[in-house]
Each structure stands twice: as structure tokens, then as C-alpha cells.
Amino acid sequence: MKSARHPFCAYIYDIKGLEDHALSLASSLPDQVSLYYAMKANPDPVLIHAIQRHVKGFEAASLGELDKLTAFPDHQKVISGPAKTDEFLKAAIARDIRMIHAESLWEVERIHLIAQLLGKKVRIALRINLEAAIGKARLTMAGKPTQFGIDETRLPEIMEMIKQLPFVEITGFHFHSVSNNLDASAHLAFVSQCLMKAKEWEAQYHLDLNYVNFGGGIGIHYEKQDEPFHWAAFSQGIHELMTHAPSNWELVFELGRYMAAPFGYYAAEVMDVKENHGQAYVTVRGGSHHLRLPAAWKMSHPFEVIAVEEWEYPLSRPELREKEVWIAGELCTPNDVLVRGEFCTNIRVGDIVLFHFAGAYAWTISHHDFLSHGKPQMIYI
Template identity: 30%
Template sequence: MSRYTTHAELAERFGTPLYVYDAERLDAAREDLFRWLPEGTEVFYAFKANPHTGVVRALREGDGPACRPEISSTGELAAALEAGYEPASVLYTGPGKTPGELREAVAAGVRLFSAESLTDLEHIGEAALAQGVVADCLLRINSATGSATTGIRMTGKPTQFGIDSETVADLAPSFLAVPGTTVVGLHLFSQSNARDEEALTGELLHSIELAARIQDELGVPLRLLDIGGGFAAPYGQHGERAAYPNLRAALEPALDERFPRWREGFPQLAVESGRYLVGDSGTLLTTVSNVKVSRGKTFVVVDAGINTFGGMSGLGRIFPVSVHVEPDGAPTHKASLVGPLCTPGDMLGREIDLPGLRPGDVVAVPNTGAYGPTASLLMFLGRPAPAEALVRGGEVLSVSRITHVRVHEELGAAGGSADGSDGADTDAHG
């Protein structure tokens, strides 16, 4: 371990782009979330937000309850195992589980899956039977209605996610009869990034109500009830995580009414969270490469683009990022913050307030602990991945970088890939 005093010092030592993850902020977010939830609630951490081994390990270790891993790929499973999680603690989710992935997960010891459809449940059962085991499964439910008015809605419409709630009663015998599986609970995830506590509370109350109805339709008691999440945190701009101080008081009476034994663990209550747990732990440091003016508009070019801070850029979003420099407080002017890639889509912020920047200045983008490198276009143009540093109390605990390893494999006529390519690209932490 080594010490540092400023972000500029870290940038000088390790180069930029550089993600800095503060373990003390991870501790604080985890403590807040557990404190605001009903007593005894389990929290699944969604690895899609940030699978960095040090970050994941921090959410497992330390004081207080550990978060459990929620994964959607064998790559995320490998990250969970590397961080010290037991396979039995893992929840494997996602609408596109392939037979190969399911075989690998079951062979590794994963026994809890979220099933998105009857056929998905059957595929899980086939993988379990091949290993001579039985998989515990949650039925993911796509509610026909919802109450949320903020955030990204995940239900209430035709979607690849979940089983339409209105079909459960008719399909119940089929769900319960799939060889190699036992239906042990429900998985309801209806929204993402709900900034309003009242809206989030209303949606979770709706999930509890729906879960009680579906339990009756299935005719079997639930052992695990995952009511989802939607806990909000800012992304790439100044601001604080949302607070939910009234959540416990609102949810517990509903649970008492609908699931009288939930305090005894029947069912075990669970939620899931990604960005809320890790979002404000991260700061992206990037260096100004050039400043230019084109037809009266100023462009600040930095070495971190959508290949570094893509934030699922395939959705076509341009985020209103905010930056600061040390010392802060400099006057600002309108300019566009752009990356180094040779595409006009490499835009981090268009006509945003920026301080007067010069080549060589290091700027910090706050609240970048979620949806950073692994949600970005890392392979585009073959530029190096950003470094990632985990720090605590002024000490650098670790520094790593994802390395791009290009493997060319002759597949032959019978084994060619679906897109006709002759090779595969793999990424690994190095």
C-alpha cells in the first residue's frame, strides 16, 4: 500500500484515464441501504454496475451484513468467485442464459437462478439434471401494472424480462413440474434509478401486493422474495445519493399483512442494487489533450471518451457530466467535453459549464463508480483500457487495468460463429 494526497498525484503516478474507487464510500452506501430497509433484508449487488474485484470484495467484507452477488454471465461469476464469494450465495439472472453458461454455472456450484419464462426454467432444469442436482429458482414476474413515475420502467409492457403476471395462474402447474428445478420464490424488478422516495416506496409496495397474489396462484409458500430495487444515485455529475429514511416504516406493515411470518424468514426478503452501492465511490480522472474553437464553439478534448466512460452509450445518451479541477472554484464557460476517438459520437457533454482548461490539466468527473469501464466501448479503436485504483483513507490498496487479449481461433465450416467472424475477443483483468 502507498499513500496519496490529491487526485492529481494519483494521475501523475498511474496515468490517465484513471478510475479511483473510494472504499469508505462503498462502506457508507452499504450501511445506509441496510439501515433503511426492513430488518433482516438481504441485499443482492448487481455486478453489472461494477464487477471490479476490489469493489466487489469491499461489499462482502468489513463491518455489517455482506451483499450477495447477482450476476448475469459466467464472466461475472468468475469475478464473484475471485472476490471470495461462495457459489451458493450467487443469484444468476438474465433473459439470455445459454446452455453452455448454465452448465458452467451449475458445475461451479451455483444453485439459485431467476427464470424469465417457462422455457428458461426448463433450460435451467436441463443443466441441473445433467449435473445430478436440483436448482432453486425464482420466477421473475413482469407486472401488468406499476406505480412508479420516475426512473426507467422495466415492467408493464411487452418485454424480454420476466413472466407476464396475468399468465401465472394458468401456467402454475407447468412451472412447478419442471424436472431439475424447485420454484422457491419470486423476483420482481420493475424500475431503475427512482429518484423519488415516494415513487420507489409505492412500487415496492405494489411488488409485495403482487407477490402475495402470485403465491396464492402458485399454491406453494415462497422461501425467497426479491422485490427488486431502483435506488438512485447520480451518474457523472455532482450530487448525492438519494435518501430513503422512511422506507422501512412504509414496507414493514405491508409485509406483516401479506406475509405474516416474514420476520422469521418465511419468506426471506431481498432487494437488489447496483449503482446505489457503488456510484458515488468512483471518480474518473482524465487529462486535457487539446482545446480548440470551431466556428465560435469551444471543444475540450480529453483522453477519456465513450471507450472509457460510455455509460451504456449504445443507448444514444449524452450525459450532462460535471467536472472540477484542483483548486476548484474557477469561473466557467460553455464548452463541449469530447473524447479522443475519431467519431462525432465521442461526446461526454455538449455545451456544458466547464472551467477554463488547458492541455495537461487533470479534470475529475464525479460519481463514476457505476457503469464505467465494463459499460463502455473498451475495444473500439484499440485504445488501452483505463486504470482502476481502489483507495481507502488516503492509501492506495490496489491498481489494475483490464487488458485486451485478441485470440484468433480457426473454427472450420461446421463451427463458425453466427456472424461469420474467424475469431473471438476476450478481456481479462491484468
């Protein structure tokens, strides 16, 4: 799989592990709660096929993602995104998907116009930017000014305007507010808050709700893998909250990172090691054009070194011992950094750096064509 002529670089996916994980997550939730997969995390068809038996639906954030889901006609589909095109909305309406998550009054008006032209009444869920949301997650999309959703304080006037649109019907709310939250208690409090708000608005605005989507946002602790999100406590808390949810509501979690990240690995062969102004560097065949997340988040991606004893060169083998290393890629930019000052016992040219938690927001969010380097292999085990 590796040689001096073709240094090794690959994504490796544990398909059986992913399928077992999806089954475990789905089976831990109450019957009223539906597990959807957020396509944006990783739309690889092999992964989607592996989990499709254990999820009720999929969330798509583009027409391209929605098109990929035509292979799964029996699953529910919902769409999201802050700048949906008319083409995307028309396709969603024509295909009678489960729900459109509407981000603004203007979007609702466009949905209404398209629905009227197609002669269909369309179910929508308003995405709400709550005044208060989870505050400690890595990324937050609510509880502060963002491009996402409808300002909670404007809901009364917007509801009044939507009443004048006969081809749309509000049958749900979408509350996706955070990304990579690690606090199970905070997430439970958020779910409770969303249920309370939905019940309040159903009564206040005389709605007939059947759908509440809490989004995803459940995280992976890249820095401290021994302190994971406490899913067991969270799922138990969800069971307890069911007493507060009307029995006719479908309650949805659209998981992406938490479902897929642990079952993908990125492997890159060490090309060079050196010290520069007192700092130890390792460069690999690959980099942020394959795995963008650590560069985007300015973090050290968790890794291990796989020792490779084979050595094909008639030259001494460069190595670093007992060093805090920076692991960088092959791009001509100082921003191409995957690991920042992490202790490494021993690493040599020709060894493999194996990055963990690379199954989500990894390959498909990366700038593949920068410098026109070769792409990694895709290996499924």
C-alpha cells in the same frame, strides 16, 4: 502521476467510502431484508472485497460473473439474464446457488432438463413482467413489452405447465423492473405491490415461497446531485412494510449503481480547447471508450475541473474562460461526448477533468478497444 509525455487518465476509487456506504445501507434495513450486490454494476475484485462483509449475497448475470464469486463461498448467489446458456445454468445448478431467476417457460424447461440430468431438484424464482410498474425511471423493464421476464397475464397457463416438471420448484419471484429510479415513494409503492402479488400467487398456486427479490433500480441523480434518492425515507418505509411480509420470506434488494457509483471517479487530462462555429470544445485524454454512460444516455456527466499549475511546454497555454463547454474524448467520432454545454469558469490544457459518480456502469460497459487507445490507470485509495 502526469507529464507531457504521458497525459493523465485514471479511475480512482474511494474504497473506505464504499465500505462505509455498504455498511450504512445494510444496517438501515430490517433483519428480514437481505442486501445483495449486482455484479453488473462493477465487478472489480477490489470493490467486491470491500463490500463483501456488508452484503449477504451477489447477483450474477453471466458465467464469468458467477466464476468471480468463487472467492466468496459463504455468500448467497443468484443468477439473472434474459439469454442464459446451458453452460451457465449447469454451473449454477451444480454449485447449489441460492436461486435462479427464470425468464421464460423455455428457460424453466431447460433448467428442468439440466437438473434431471444432474439428479438435483432446483429452486427457481420466476421473473415477472408486471402489467403496472414504476413509470418514471430512466430505464424500465416491466409494465411494457420488453425482453425481460414472464408476462403477468400468462402466469396461469405457465404455472400449469411448470406443475408437470418435477425437478424444479418455484420458491420465489423476481420483480426487477427499473433502472435509475429517483422516486423513493414510487419505489415503496412498487415494493408493496410486489409483496401483494407474491402473497396472492402463493395462495392461488399453492406455492411454498421463501424468497422475493425486488431487484435494484435505485438511482443516482446525475443531473441534479442535490436531489438524491431519499434512502432514509425509503428504508423507514421498508420497515413499515414488514407487517405485510410472511416472516419466512427472504426479501432481497440487489443494489448496484446506488451502492458503487458515488465512490468512483474518472479523471482525464485536458488535451486541447477551442471554439468551433461558436461552440466551445474541450478534448481530453480518454472518452466514451472509458466512460460510456454519458454518451449512451445523451447526458452531461457531472464533473469538476482540477486546476494543474505545472506547465511544461515553452508555448502559451490554451484556455477557455466563462464558456458553456462540450467535453469530448479522443475518439474519431462526434458521438464521443461526455459533457454537453455546461458552464465552466476556466479550463486549460493540462488541467484535469474529474468526473463524479463513475463507480458503476462506467469502465466495464465501455468499448475499450475502439481505436486501440491506452487504458486508464486504476487507483484505489
